[in-house]
Amino acid sequence: MSIRILLADDQPMIRAGIAMLLSAQEGMEVVGEAGDGLQAVAMARDLEPDVVVMDLQMPQLDGVAATRQLTADDFAAERAHTVKVLVLTTFSDETEVFAALRAGASGYLVKDGAPTELATAIREVCAGNAYLHPAVTRGVIADIAGRLGAAAPVPGLLERLTPREREILSLMALGLPNREIAARLFLAEATVKTHVCRVIMKLEVEDRTQAVVLAYQNRLVQPRP
Structure with missing residues (x-):
């Protein structure tokens, strides 16, 4: 069974590039794309993805707040299984990292990483493991x-x-x-x-x-x- 992925990023070109990359991966399916945090939460409720790839800086509702909603107990109660959040952002500042992890994110990557690392991270968090970019891990x-x-x-x-x-x-x-x-x-x-x-x-x-x-x-x- 394929890993169902929802992309949340306010830049359409970034989303398109990530979708193209992941669609070429065996066992992965991009089921939706959201342009802001509110849309990401609503689409996750409707589409029931396994993993949400989440940017942090987005309008309406930022990635940290959206992550907190997606990983909350009451949200999980609505679904057959919990959704995992993998943060993918340009920021590796410790404040941003810890805010995302405390909100319930299972992984944290920066966008300048290798494309193959994203697919690896998605598989890891979907399997219930944590995945952190090395620069983030040190912090x-x-x-x-x-x-x-x-x-x-x-x-x-x-x-x-x-x-x-x-x-x-x-x-x-x-x-x-x-x-x-x-x-x-x-x-x-x-x-x-x-x-x-x-x-x-x-x-x-x-x-x-x-x-x-x-x-x-x-x-x-x-x-x-």
């Missing part, structure tokens, strides 16, 4: 790290990892995706994925984000100023 991780300043390390936790696995985890904590870690360490991306899986398994956490939190909590890396 989110720094915020988490700041909140963990007083957290006590877990004795012996990092000793479960090999030196290579600790190296991989430290780069994960900097917000680097697998392909950048692979390039930095001169490894195949598949090898990095294997190491990441082992790190998650050995630390007994559910996902990459929780592993990164433990990396900061256990002082493997320090928050950057």
Whole structure:
């Protein structure tokens, strides 16, 4: 079954380009295009998309407010399943990022990223995962790290990892995706994925984000100023 996508952006040419890109992807279907936040919410109610690709700066209702409505419990109650919101914008300012994430967005991309990254992000958020642009990830991780300043390390936790696995985890904590870690360490991306899986398994956490939190909590890396 195809992933049903609703595009929300106030620039028609941008919407047309994204629609063309996604329509060429196997297993994806663009079911509608909205020019403002109010229209996006109304169309999401009628069309029941799986993912809304949301710009932030729009008339009538901005992307953050529209996201808050789309991810609210009462909106989800009207549908067979919840809608996921993937923010796609020109802004990577931390204030905008955190506002969107707090509103319920599952992912955040900037428009200068690679076209293929958008399709990957849509698949990830549709599957229930989070997806953040690397520049955004670093800010989110720094915020988490700041909140963990007083957290006590877990004795012996990092000793479960090999030196290579600790190296991989430290780069994960900097917000680097697998392909950048692979390039930095001169490894195949598949090898990095294997190491990441082992790190998650050995630390007994559910996902990459929780592993990164433990990396900061256990002082493997320090928050950057």
